[in-house]
Amino acid sequence: MIINGVTIDPTFAEAFPMKGTRIIITAHNAKWAMISAQAFTGFATSVIACGCEAGIERELDPSETPDGRHGVAVLIFAMGGKGLAKQVETRAGQCVLTSPTSALFSGIDGEIEMALGQNLRFFGDGFQISKMIDGKRYWRIPVMDGEFLTQEKTGVVSSVGGGNFLVLAESQAQALAACEAAIEQMRKIPNVIMPFPGGVVRSGSKVGSKYKALNASTNDAFCPTLKGQTNSDLSPEVESVMEIVIDGLSKEDIDKAMRVGIQAVCDLGAENGIRRISAGNYGGKLGPFHFHLQEIMA
């Protein structure tokens, strides 16, 4: 399959089940809601070392938030419910509770619930106040700028992590420009995040390493400088490869995001140095979710 001169590889991205939730951080104004959300989602690029993958889904208008203030919706994913709960709790405790004027709410219902502010309440040292409003429990925790309001629980939903595609271009600059274009479009899609810095990752990995201590290492088949040293997957014209990784609440959401992302890359086309779109997989044996690029773009 070729779109606008860009070859779509007959391959698939392989993704894994994750547990995820959406939380809403509000604040006195959009600026402070965003500051808190950025801190909350910081150092959350990959579960491998961060324990979770998190990102900002979108900014929320006051009419969309529970308390009628500016807010930010954040998605956070982890491999299991327990790990997710731990990450949400420590991040909420260090990055939201601490952030001036903030409030913290659940942004999603789930059959299973987990603690959101449930344990943060103990920061109140006995002065915390519980309020049941419309069947949901909130905690009011006295802090130095007033009260920190947090919902007690948030829903946990089964999600998908690790959707991806690779952009193969003739130069670094062209690969980067294409990824930026893709991310701009993908951010408009609800229920997904691209957890890496700016949404783009340059250090794609393969499973295994020559070093025993490591279970993943650089994806040498896609490293342009190794074209002559390894069993390369790159043609001579390709000088740079970048990847976009997508986590979402469902497979369909990731489908959608990949489609608009790949389309944006292809719109730049061969004339802007884009040669191929490929994807990362492990042979299809590890992850139950397969995103076939040609099916998505069909």
Next chain:
Amino acid sequence: MLMKLTGGKIYDPAHGIDGEVRDIYVRDGRIVERPTDVKFDQEIDVRGKVVMAGAIDMHTHIGGGKVNIARTMLPEDHAADVVARTELMRSGCGHAAPSTLTAGYRYAEMGYTAGFEPAILPINARQAHMEMHDTPIIDKGGYVMLGSDDFLLRMMAANNDQEAINNYVAWTMNHSHAIGVKVVNPGGINAFKFNQRKLDLDEKNHYYGVTPREILLRLARAVKELGVPHPLHVHGCNLGVPGNLDTTINTMEGIEGLPMHMTHIQFHSYGTEGDFKFSSGSAQIAEQINKHKNITVDVGQILFGQTVTASGDNMRQHAAHPHAHPNKWVCMDIECDAGCGVLPFKYKDQSYVNALQWMIGLETFLMVDDPWRVFLTTDHPNGAPFTSYPHLIKLLMDKTFRNDVLSQLHPEAQKASHLASLDREYTLYEIAIMTRAGAAKLVGLADRGHLGVGGAADITVYTDNPDREKMFTTPDYVFKDGNMVVKDGHLIDVTWGTTHVVKPNYDISIEKQLKPYFDRYHTQKMGNFKISDDEISDDGRGSITVQPLLLGAKYDY
């Protein structure tokens, strides 16, 4: 009115009768010799049935201020157990703290014909007697509570001689209509008022400078010298405290051979071994009981479920208040006499402590050799309501059943007890000793608890059911003073029992001291404090039975 009970298997330990088939003759409420002349007004065929005297509960909280506090504090206890009025019975309610009428009906339906309230505060004696007066069918009586009353402690602080103390004790017993003397946490209730929160056997009351050991000796001696049959009834120091086993043994040894009844011994038999720092001391305690023939005990068995603990021991109740379930409790000071504490409590079979308490009680039953010196109580309602006695009897008589229950309890507690290795099973004869003959002897009831000629015709007839719980829950017949009050486990007649008292002699000169004391410190005058016989018997429903003093009493004015 002459009645014959024909062919029952008689268990009458007072006369050494163990399951012999005999006929019993009753005339006008008394057991009589086989009459030669007349024909019977009534003959009841009890062939194959088990016949015993009516059972006697020698320690049950059925009257007095604290029971009323429990009733007031626990409406849920009432709402969950409502008894509707019938043609015969009046309505009532309450599981742990039943209303007076219901308590009487339930006792009778279990074959009990007497119950003794063990903690009558002198100043509250009228109230206690009025409540017991309202408790139908069963006989009753009470032990008057001394030992934390300011008058006695003043006498002791002033080093008054034993004579004076005897006089005070006798005077109090007479005018509060008691049959015994009880001491609760000797001096501790008083010390609590001086902000002491614990009091060991040899620890001095901060104000009076007297120790529990001295109080026990003085009172035990008074009871002995006055010729009161019921030995000093002692609720010891450090109730419920892990490690109180040493105090308890010390108390037994320290009484210098005087008769002493140690009540709800289970709560006083705790060691501090093991990971939980709470262990069974029943083996040591039982050994001491077996050794000291002057000591009698009742167990105060706990059984699992919701109940309420009502005690004069406000010091220990105050310490226990964090365990109140549901979370409400009362501790109060009662004039110059004592205090009380009432705490609802739920014994849980999956609690290590509660499970071990259950085992400690049963171990004590099984390891004390002489059934004449150990009595079956749950310290109603503190360990469990009295309605659980049949269940307790089954635990004692049926090892398989006991071990089945045991295997369901907190696993760590099971490991901490050797109950499973105790093979003893009580016999019907031994049960009859514990609940009839022994109890009557202990309380000092000359004409109760036996089936000999001249005895009151308080008789219970059971079907010999191998399920002892069923057997003792629903007797076939219960006779109270010759009247059939229960048939097939159901009440068919409501009669009114008597109030048993003793009247030890005293020297009236004690009133010269007491009158000004009442005037100055009490809320009522001495004249009003004294309960007259009329107050109990005037309406024709109640009556007073004066039981004889022991021969050789020191005083004969």
Next chain:
Amino acid sequence: MSALTFTLKTAPALVQRIDCSALTSDALAEKSLKDIAEIELQTGNTTVRADSVFDISGDDVNNIVFVNSSDKLDFVGHSMTTGKITVEGNVGAYTGIFMDGGNIEVNGDTGIYTACEMKSGQIKINGNTGDFVGGARPGRKNGMTGGTVIITGNSGDRTGDHMRRGMILIEGNAGDYCAARMVSGTIAVLGDTGAHLAYAMKRGTVLLTQTPSRGISANFNDCGSHTLAFLPLLFASFAKLDSKFAQVESFSRVQRYAGDLAGIGMGEILVKI
């Protein structure tokens, strides 16, 4: 289906109170009109057949109506978990006791202990209530533990006594000892409150739109004026109610008083500023 209607007969006039706890959707499910007519209702120390005191019509047990009601009808909606009960006229004591769902609407006044130990559901009284709304039975530790009570008129004394959770919304005035011994939950009053407001309150919130005419008890300390983030959420939850509270303009600026400081002092009175 038409509403199952119990019309109280005018003659003979009621002498004793009637226990209506048997007349709920839960208790009447699967029962025919004949069965219902035969139900024995406790009155005084005896029982009477339902059809001897009520004219009974209709068939929808999930929609029960009491017509010509009297303040002698007690325990209406006892332990109900579903359905709707409408009362035309006054009703007696313990309306909605132990209620765990469903809906009661009274077009009249209620007696004492309305919503006593209620767990869930909604009670709306288009009139005044007696004392102890949402309270606990004597000796009990917890009053209502959930649900919403709306009172368009005035509430009696000791509203929310021992209340544990849930909401009581009073469009008129509250009587004396409002929120006394309150354990937690929310009481909001649009009118005035009586003497001893929040006496012995432990936790919970009393929300007032005007300063109480009798002032705030000395047992409550002023914590200053604040913007509280939970109030907009609370007002948003009022929006769907059939009540004046749905029209109250949301505010989050309040003067906060904490007490009762004679006890644990974790309760709060919030007064709009």
